[in-house]
Amino acid sequence: MSESQVPLVHAIETTGDNRMPRTYRQHSERHCQEELDATREAYSLLGGKGAERRMTAFDTCRCRAWFVRHVETGDLRVAAKSCKLRWCPLCAKKRSWFLVEQIKPWAEGVSRLKFLTLTLKHSNAPLRDQINNLYTYFQKYRKLRFLRDRIRGGIWFFQIKKSEESGQWHPHLHCLIDSEFMDREKLSQLWQRTTLGSMVIDIREAKSVGKVAEYVGRYSARPSILAELDIDDRVELIGALHGRRLVGMWGNARAIVLKMEKPADADQWRYIGSWSTVHGLQNDDDNAKKILFAWKTGKPLDAGISMLHVEKYIYNLLEFTPKEPPENRQLLLDFKELLF
Numbered sequence: 001m002s003e004s005q006v007p008l009v010h011a012i013e014t015t016g017d018n019r020m021p022r023t024y025r026q027h028s029e030r031h032c033q034e035e036l037d038a039t040r041e042a043y044s045l046l047g048g049k050g051a052e053r054r055m056t057a058f059d060t061c062r063c064r065a066w067f068v069r070h071v072e073t074g075d076l077r078v079a080a081k082s083c084k085l086r087w088c089p090l091c092a093k094k095r096s097w098f099l100v101e102q103i104k105p106w107a108e109g110v111s112r113l114k115f116l117t118l119t120l121k122h123s124n125a126p127l128r129d130q131i132n133n134l135y136t137y138f139q140k141y142r143k144l145r146f147l148r149d150r151i152r153g154g155i156w157f158f159q160i161k162k163s164e165e166s167g168q169w170h171p172h173l174h175c176l177i178d179s180e181f182m183d184r185e186k187l188s189q190l191w192q193r194t195t196l197g198s199m200v201i202d203i204r205e206a207k208s209v210g211k212v213a214e215y216v217g218r219y220s221a222r223p224s225i226l227a228e229l230d231i232d233d234r235v236e237l238i239g240a241l242h243g244r245r246l247v248g249m250w251g252n253a254r255a256i257v258l259k260m261e262k263p264a265d266a267d268q269w270r271y272i273g274s275w276s277t278v279h280g281l282q283n284d285d286d287n288a289k290k291i292l293f294a295w296k297t298g299k300p301l302d303a304g305i306s307m308l309h310v311e312k313y314i315y316n317l318l319e320f321t322p323k324e325p326p327e328n329r330q331l332l333l334d335f336k337e338l339l340f
């Protein structure tokens with residue numbers, strides 16, 4: 001199974017809208033349509049190796065989805081095939097939720113959290129060079145004795161904008177750090193010396209874990225809002241950041257796991273029916289209604305409630321068994337699309 005095919009189990013999402021969208025993708029994209037369109041346009045112009053596969057993955061992200069139930073708690077979730085492309089707004093949202101959860105224990109365990117922002121002065125240098133410089137300066141800066149002695153560890157997030165006034169790129173780093181008090185003036189002087197001229201920094205106290213979660217959620221999702229950029233800038237940015245790390249840790253934050261892996265309780269979740277079956281029968285089948293109710297309200301679902309009574313029938317029609325490999329499951333899903 002390739003990385004882009006690894007199913008992700010998503011947290012329960014409730015919705016005030018009573019209608020169930022036809023696909024989980026339609027449900028997921030409601031709040032980011034503009035960003036999806038901007039990203040799609042940029043990806044479609046990127047070309048290169050794997051361009052076609054990339055577009056297919058992007059366009060089908062979260063189209064195939066199914067409900068799973070926790071065998072002990074009865075909790076319900078939706079699992080879906082995700083594209084995992086860096087700029088996919090749907091995947092980015094999930095990734096940032098994941099990062100918030102990963103970073104929380106560290107943030108709760110340290111006593112003096114601060115937000116540190118480091119910016120570069122605007123320049124007309126090629127974007128790649130500006131990003132290279134920012135990363136190099138940051139490494140040097142962190143190694144300065146003044147900072148080494150006061151910062152116990154941190155997490156950095158790369159962000160970039162385009163200045164409306166000058167039309168120049170504005171790459172910067174947002175860092176969450178565990179540190180002693182550090183004088184802003186001194187930090188600014190050292191940054192200016194390291195970068196040979198950039199002096200704009202900001203440091204402030206992280207007042208609560210809630211603020212930290214908000215900060216991580218905002219900066220960890222994606223390095224820029226593509227819908228705010230014109231198409232040439234979008235393509236340039238995606239190219240310049242290709243293969244580059246956008247988030248990292250050091251010191252006592254180094255142990256935080258940033259890679260999304262299978263959750264430890266993955267084997268406790270059981271398939272109970274596809275999104276399309278529940279959607280197709282939401283007004284006609286009691287089990288579909290119960291699944292939908294549990295999903296919308298976040299309430300546990302009783303054991304034994306599933307759509308297998310319908311899907312087994314379809315399996316029989318297609319002469320499959322539920323243990324058939326994924327290719328056949330896709331056929332089954334296609335078949336159900338015809339049915340409903």
Ligand SMILES: [Zn+2]
Pocket residue numbers: 058061062082083084085088089090091092
């Ligand atoms: Zn995606």
